[in-house]
Amino acid sequence: MIGEIIIFLSLILVSSYFLYLAFQLPKVPWLFIGSEVWPSILLSGIIIACIMALVYRIVKKNYYVPPRIERDGMFRVLGTAIFISVYALTFEYLGYFISTLILFSIYLKVLKVKMVTSVFLALFFALLATIMFPVGLLIPLPRGHGPFNEFTSYLLSLFGR
């Protein structure tokens, strides 16, 4: 019950804040429709829809309660979010190859995959990225800084890149 109310209240609050920001956008006098008009219409729509839904649920006492998640499941969901954040943050510094190799190994180990399989899979994905993007499609990927750069550059030179 409380979850759905929190969702609608959060949407109202966040939309109100953005609506305030929209009204702060500088006006362009020679334009009939400024930058703020379209987002304001959308945000007002979100606020009105959420207020209507909230009132309806409170009056009718008609709430949706999602199924409960087990502790392990919750841990895996949060772990995945943290893993992607760390992966994104290290992607350019360590380079795509080393960050994929290290972080995918750790992540798969956390998901209870055997160590050898984890490392093998991480290596497979790092090589797949190499073959698909810099080698196959000629799309550059970050090589990292300092020694990481040297390592990735050496690796790519083996593929002729």
Add this chain to the structure above:
Amino acid sequence: MMDYHLANIAQAFITVLANPLNMGMLIFASFVGLIAGATPGITSVAITAILLPFTLWLPPETAIIALIAAYTSAVYGGSVSAVLFRIPGSTENIMTALDGYELTKKGRSGEALMLSRFYSFIGGFMGGIIVVFFTPVLADVAIMFGPSEMFALIFMAISFLATFEGGVKAVVSALLGFFLATIGSDPTTGMYRFTFGLTALGGGFDLVAVLLGIFALPEILRLLEGRLKVEVVREKYKLRELMFPGKSFFIRSAPLVFLIALPIGWLIGFLPGIGASTAAVVAYIMARRFSKEPQKWGTGVPEGIAVPETANNAAAMGTLVPTLALGIPGGAATAIILGALMIHGVIPGAWIFRYRAQLGYAVLVGALLSNLMFYLLAPAVVYMFLRIGEFLRRNIPYLAVAVIFFSVFGAYVIRNSVIDIMAVLFIGLISYVLGRYKFPAAPMAIGFVLGPLAEKYFRRALDIAFGDPAVFITSPISQFIYVATAIAIVLPTLYSRKKAKASKAVE
């Protein structure tokens, strides 16, 4: 005039079919497009752009045929990843992901992929026939649509979204999608909106990152909530079952496919700047409202694949009409094709069919044949991806890393920016939380796709009319669209109420 037209079409067939280079490039580009479309994170637009530099050394008609073949094959290929992993390969496949993935969860992925292949071919081939024979006439119709008419058309799609499963939650979800599309620099004034001083957000959220965030990541998080080892029955396929749908299904779905999906695909495809994604959305929602069991749509009904795939492929062909006949691209991929024409020194426009007839007609025929090509090449690619999908679904950790891999790299390679990876995570977490409370995901994605178009035409129409809002309802085309929208929304509702009353009376 008609004799001239038919003679050129016949000549174009000979030019394309008898030239080994044209045929070779048609096969090669179709195969590359199929693989790219089926690979999560590589869109039809991306593969068309990637292939562009490789086609510069080719003769103009071969180059354009190759690009169109890659584009049409990738539009179909996108349905493979949409069905197997709930990752729409392109925006055109958003609606296919809804029922396609549900069928996969029921162990019917082979059937789902057969349907998407067959109806992609039907849509593309019939769309191609219309394009080949009627391009000069259709171009005249397309230019009758101004900004207010375009906005009316998008308004129709938005209104249909409001009738989507989820009621007010679908509306909120769609509006959130529209709002996400406003983040970044305003295309009219260049002013930054809601970027919080982050220059990397100046270009707004990238479409690929948003789609991956809305569909792929929340699905993986949902799977990780449960058990990590899942029993997946190995599907057995008979070749005939993978080739054609059953006769009874074909007949049952024919009114929805031929009377709703195809005309909508054609009409929307012909309009400059709208694109095939809108066609899939409008056709899906219209067909659902006119189907006998609308409540089952979204839970894995075969019609939920047949309709959007027919519409998006028909529209993908239709986008060639404004591109070739008016020089106005129908979507992002056709903008690249238009660019390729100009690189080869061809100025697109109505005269292309008069003064460069061989090229113009060869391109149209090549587009028609590209549909046949992906239909013939698809089984091998589909079989490979089916087996990979089955293996991954048995082991959730493997599936998780595979989806995260394609999400991260798919988002990063578009603009070489880490902000896009963070966008996948940010939007993915929001979609995951909203999804837990039954906010449907598809309206958000559709809102994001249609948002920039809606704002562009809304502002342009008002600017032309000096700010007078009456501009939206004064044109007869707009009036027709609004009335049609109202009828399409009201009629099925009245019909279902009448049916409910009748069944109550029987009880």
